[in-house]
Amino acid sequence: MTESSLIIAVPSKGRLQENAAAFFARAGLVFTQSRGARDYRGTLAGVPNVEVAFLSASEIVTRLATGAAHLGITGEDLIREQISDADAAVEILTPLGFGNANVVVAVPQAWIDVRTMADLDEVAADIRARHGYKMRVATKYVNLTRRFFAEKGIADYRIVESLGATEGAPGAGSAELIVDITTTGATLAANALKVLDDGVILRSEANLVASVRAPWSPAAREAASAVLARIAAEEEARTSREIRAALDPDRASGLAGILEDFGATLPFGEPEGRETVIHCKASRVFEIVAGLQNLGARNVTVRAFDYLFRPTNALTERLLRRLG
Ligand SMILES: Nc1ncnc2c1ncn2[C@@H]1O[C@H](COP(=O)(O)OP(=O)(O)OP(=O)(O)O)[C@@H](O)[C@H]1O
Ligand SMILES: O=P(O)(O)OC[C@H]1O[C@H](OP(=O)(O)OP(=O)(O)O)[C@H](O)[C@@H]1O
Ligand SMILES: [Mg+2]
Incomplete structure (x- = not known):
């Protein structure tokens, strides 16, 4: 741990605690509380230069406002109540779907x-x-x-x-x-x-929030990017699916229309033989499957991912844009 570490403030009690811990765990971010459950500081397994501070939802807002924490999970109600210039002091990165x-x-x-x-x-x-x-x-x-x-x-x-x-x-x-x-x-x-x-x-709901006033050293930015990439990869995975199918190369010209209609992509490029691999939004899966079957596709399978890492992600981009 150094002075330039990234400080993440996580609810240690109350309504948000369990959900917040589960949220980080889904993103493969595991807290290590070195001195047992009563230790109010921890680290993140496998992500260097991170210090985790376990605090009440209200104290998290205070730390974000003063810049004593870089990232935090807390309720929007507390942000709007406790920070008079919320839009100048913090960047709300994303709502989390709990603590409503x-x-x-x-x-x-x-x-x-x-x-x-x-x-x-x-x-x-x-x-x-x-x-x-x-x-x-x-x-x-x-x-x-x-x-x-x-x-x-x-x-x-x-x-x-x-x-x-x-x-x-x-x-x-x-x-x-x-x-x-x-x-x-x-x-x-x-x-x-x-x-x-x-x-x-x-x-209100719980949000992932960044402090604009925290000391964003290069090491803190790098650690934040690593953390946000995992969070984004989990979310991207949750909302995406892979479709594989055996498609006759003579019919492959029909693919373009399907991809365009449903905002799907070919992650490995144009199919070379019969094997066709598509990435798409989970919500469009069955429409795409129907389209493929119209092209005579066979053995269509659909899979979910644990993580889907894109070259860039909206969370990191949003943070870095705001920090300038
Ligand atoms: N039913 C609810 N009642 C209160 N807060 C809720 C509820 N559902 C979600 N929350 C969110 O959880 C935040 C923290 O509330 P909680 O009561 O857990 O805090 P606390 O740490 O117990 O603090 P306090 O002791 O002051 O209530 C709230 O500000 C709000 O954003
Ligand atoms: O609409 P409901 O589902 O009934 O929830 C609302 C209640 O929950 C919260 O209190 P909490 O249990 O956190 O106790 P507190 O007053 O000690 O914070 C809040 O202050 C309300 O009193
Ligand atoms: Mg309460």
Whole structure:
């Protein structure tokens, strides 16, 4: 490990931990925690100059924002909440398909006439008239709430910062409504709350994120390229298939049309004998097979890959373009 190492911040607890570890494992990236499970630093087997930091999802955002980590996995909700200049500080490389949750505005179900954000204006006036104080919104998403309420033209309210069990606030009488994250809606329902019709502030999921402000030494860039190449190769493999078939050379002229129609390629060039090998999107496999059979192809087989390495990949390109 050197000062110029690539630092990757990985969730060590909470909802994202298991999925994040599985995500790296699929890409053939195995953590080695030298001093056992309580060690909060590790390395990546077979990738030199990498330091893995095991942190909470929220701490990962802090490290990415300050440049204390180069790459990290964390929720978009936390990025948008915690970094005021998110687009300048970080580059979101790719969404990861897990950790899905919505940040929402929720009010008591008993408020039957309140359905939209616009209705909150009246609620605020009512609370002021009846109790003499501002409508209170309990949340830990203070910045997301301020921005969203301002966009919707709601100004007459006060935020009550909540550090947990936010959904309990209206029942406990410490706020009238809440902004919090929800996945199944079970916690909202258990607390007799409902989401406003236009009350979804953000649809969040876990993302692979790069810090723009981290010290991107040549060694860090090289290590990041190696890591991203594996991640991209796993994704490319997952979404691609190989089709092999025995095709009469006299009919091979019909191939071009099929390749073009379905965005498929000949990874080893034009077939020399009967053996034809095609790479294509997994979603187009059966259309291509049908096309090949129309050309009289026989013994058509379809295979999936573990990894598919292309000369370049979108993740590395995106990172290097951003770093300049
Ligand atoms: N149902 C959910 N509730 C909360 N967070 C979720 C949910 N589903 C996915 N997430 C994502 O996981 C991130 C981390 O949430 P989690 O509750 O696991 O953090 P944590 O480490 O336990 O921190 P805290 O103790 O502050 O909640 C959230 O910010 C969000 O991006
Ligand atoms: O819509 P649901 O599927 O019910 O999930 C939403 C709940 O999950 C999260 O809490 P978590 O369990 O992480 O506990 P925490 O409040 O300690 O973070 C979140 O803060 C909500 O309370
Ligand atoms: Mg939590």
